[in-house]
Amino acid sequence: xxxxxALPGAVAEGLIWGLMAIGVYIxxxxxxxADLTVDGSICTGACVCAVLLGLGVNVWICIxxxxxxxxxxxxxxxLLHTALGIPSILAGILTQLMLYSVNLLILGGRSxxxxxxxxxxVLVHMSDNPSAIVTMGILVTAVIIVLWQFFYTExxxxxxxxxxxxDMSRAQGVNVKFNKVLGLAIANGIVALAGAMLAxxxxxxxxxxxxxxxxxxxxxIFIGLSVSLKIKPNFVCSLIGVIGGGIVYYIVYxxxxxxxxxxxxxxxxxxxxxxxxxxxxYLKAEYFTKQKPVPVAQAKRGG
Amino acid sequence: MLKxxxxxxxxxxxxxxxxxxxxxxxxxxxxxxxxxxIGGNGAGKSTLLNAICGVWKPDCGRIEIDxxxxxxxxxxxxxxxxxxxxxxxxxxxxxDMEIAENxxxxxxxxTKRRLVxxxxxxxxxxxxxxxxxxxxxxxxxxxxxxxLLSGGQRQAVTLLMASLKRPKLLLLDEHTAALDPKxxxxxxxxxxxxxxxxxxxTLMITHNMKDAIAHGNxxxxxxxxxxxxxxxxxxxxxxxxxxxxxxxxxxxxxxxVDDRAVLG
Numbered sequence: 001x002x003x004x005x006a007l008p009g010a011v012a013e014g015l016i017w018g019l020m021a022i023g024v025y026i027x028x029x030x031x032x033x034a035d036l037t038v039d040g041s042i043c044t045g046a047c048v049c050a051v052l053l054g055l056g057v058n059v060w061i062c063i064x065x066x067x068x069x070x071x072x073x074x075x076x077x078x079l080l081h082t083a084l085g086i087p088s089i090l091a092g093i094l095t096q097l098m099l100y101s102v103n104l105l106i107l108g109g110r111s112x113x114x115x116x117x118x119x120x121x122v123l124v125h126m127s128d129n130p131s132a133i134v135t136m137g138i139l140v141t142a143v144i145i146v147l148w149q150f151f152y153t154e155x156x157x158x159x160x161x162x163x164x165x166x167d168m169s170r171a172q173g174v175n176v177k178f179n180k181v182l183g184l185a186i187a188n189g190i191v192a193l194a195g196a197m198l199a200x201x202x203x204x205x206x207x208x209x210x211x212x213x214x215x216x217x218x219x220x221i222f223i224g225l226s227v228s229l230k231i232k233p234n235f236v237c238s239l240i241g242v243i244g245g246g247i248v249y250y251i252v253y254x255x256x257x258x259x260x261x262x263x264x265x266x267x268x269x270x271x272x273x274x275x276x277x278x279x280x281x282y283l284k285a286e287y288f289t290k291q292k293p294v295p296v297a298q299a300k301r302g303g
Numbered sequence: 304m305l306k307x308x309x310x311x312x313x314x315x316x317x318x319x320x321x322x323x324x325x326x327x328x329x330x331x332x333x334x335x336x337x338x339x340x341i342g343g344n345g346a347g348k349s350t351l352l353n354a355i356c357g358v359w360k361p362d363c364g365r366i367e368i369d370x371x372x373x374x375x376x377x378x379x380x381x382x383x384x385x386x387x388x389x390x391x392x393x394x395x396x397x398x399d400m401e402i403a404e405n406x407x408x409x410x411x412x413x414t415k416r417r418l419v420x421x422x423x424x425x426x427x428x429x430x431x432x433x434x435x436x437x438x439x440x441x442x443x444x445x446x447x448x449x450x451l452l453s454g455g456q457r458q459a460v461t462l463l464m465a466s467l468k469r470p471k472l473l474l475l476d477e478h479t480a481a482l483d484p485k486x487x488x489x490x491x492x493x494x495x496x497x498x499x500x501x502x503x504x505t506l507m508i509t510h511n512m513k514d515a516i517a518h519g520n521x522x523x524x525x526x527x528x529x530x531x532x533x534x535x536x537x538x539x540x541x542x543x544x545x546x547x548x549x550x551x552x553x554x555x556x557x558x559x560v561d562d563r564a565v566l567g
């Protein structure tokens with residue numbers, strides 16, 4: 001019964017984190033970059049949205065501002081990587097650290113800014129989960145459609161090829177550096193958009209909001225893709241799978257809380273889930289694959 | 304078409320690993336030439352190709368393609384003039400993308416990538432017909448991920464990609480070296496046909512002396528970052544592997560060191 005009561009909240013929050021995971025999907029799966037900027041940019045999105053809402057700015061403008069702030073963060077990481085030659089993982093860590101200061105600045109030195117959902121018009125709030133689910137459902141669908149259209153344009157295809165095979169891309173005249181920056185900007189824009197929705201939903205922006213966000217996103221991605229790739233391995237299905245992964249993650253999350261796990265240990269749980277998804281395919285290949293007899297046709301080949 | 308003047312490149316200068324890869328190389332290729340390049344291990348064949356593609360900047364010298372100085376042009380910009388097939392069959396195609404998508408990206412080489420549909424319907428039909436000319440059964444698998452194809456099939460697709468938007472210069476970097484003999488012969492046959500049909504100016508590196516003699520209208524041999532043998536036309540047609548080995552020893556005063564080249 002308690003669990004059923006918690007379910008709508010889990011779905012609503014799962015949709016928000018699923019949206020965030022779509023951003024991570026773009027950097028991690030499409031660009032093949034483990035971009036750690038997102039731990040900072042999700043918080044930046046939340047901070048920008050919360051502070052602007054507090055100033056009485058229209059909610060849509062707050063969301064747009066959050067999205068742009070995330071895109072700028074992604075651009076910084078991209079330029080650190082491509083223009084200054086810093087390894088991508090380090091570039092992300094550097095930007096993430098920069099963002100901690102930036103986020104404090106946005107919050108005016110406070111560690112938490114509350115959003116009063118009665119005084120401000122917000123799109124989603126935890127006090128009304130059914131409407132939050134509908135709103136997030138529409139927003140997520142819109143984002144998936146836009147990305148679907150974009151990644152099948154001439155430019156979109158070259159962003160995919162940049163992550164898939166940079167040598168081939170350069171040989172075909174693709175500006176790989178520009179595409180990486182653009183891809184990271186889009187990825188972090190979406191992450192910050194999710195941050196803005198999170199601030200509205202929770203009714204606050206906290207300086208520690210993004211800690212470990214990438215791990216939650218990766219968990220959502222792995223859970224989602226483990227199912228969607230088996231159904232239909234295409235772009236749209238993968239994105240829907242990632243959203244589904246986010247929802248499943250939050251249902252499990254709520255379930256273990258109800259089982260009595262202290263919230264202090266939840267980050268450990270997230271990390272273990274991701275570790276399992278990363279380790280299992282490796283262990284399977286390394287220790288549990290039986291050697292097959294060599295087919296005759298292959299054995300003959302060579303030279 | 305291609306004019307290289309006094310090209311120098313030294314790797315790891317000032318260290319124990321210092322390697323003079325190109326040592327004042329001069330090369331002039333006329334429009335329509337099909338040049339095969341042969342040379343021992345570390346002769347500078349691949350370095351020459353990488354220099355033309357702009358993988359790094361040469362220490363000094365000048366590279367012109369069709370009258371345009373490309374010496375300091377970034378690689379993705381000069382790709383507009385170049386079609387390229389790598390030695391590694393995995394390098395020339397994006398494995399997680401469809402055959403049609405790979406071809407579409409190649410068809411737009413040298414143009415600005417816009418926010419319009421990446422593969423048009425009419426294009427698919429065109430690609431289907433092109434793939435049919437390969438006679439590998441790929442025309443029915445246009446929507447398949449390239450990663451599902453064999454190495455030989457991927458090299459054939461890469462060849463199509465390199466020639467789809469007619470390049471001023473086609474660069475083949477030992478593109479059959481990683482294939483089994485039967486597939487290699489098939490890919491070479493496709494190469495000859497594509498070069499002939501599109502009248503492409505071509506530079507083909509090979510480790511196989513027989514291939515170097517059998518293909519193209521001009522043959523150059525490299526040693527220590529320089530061109531030591533350069534034969535063309537009738538003289539090249541009459542060449543044998545023994546002649547080549549002899550020419551090499553005479554020109555460089557050294558044994559030809561590459562087991563693959565002699566045995567292949």
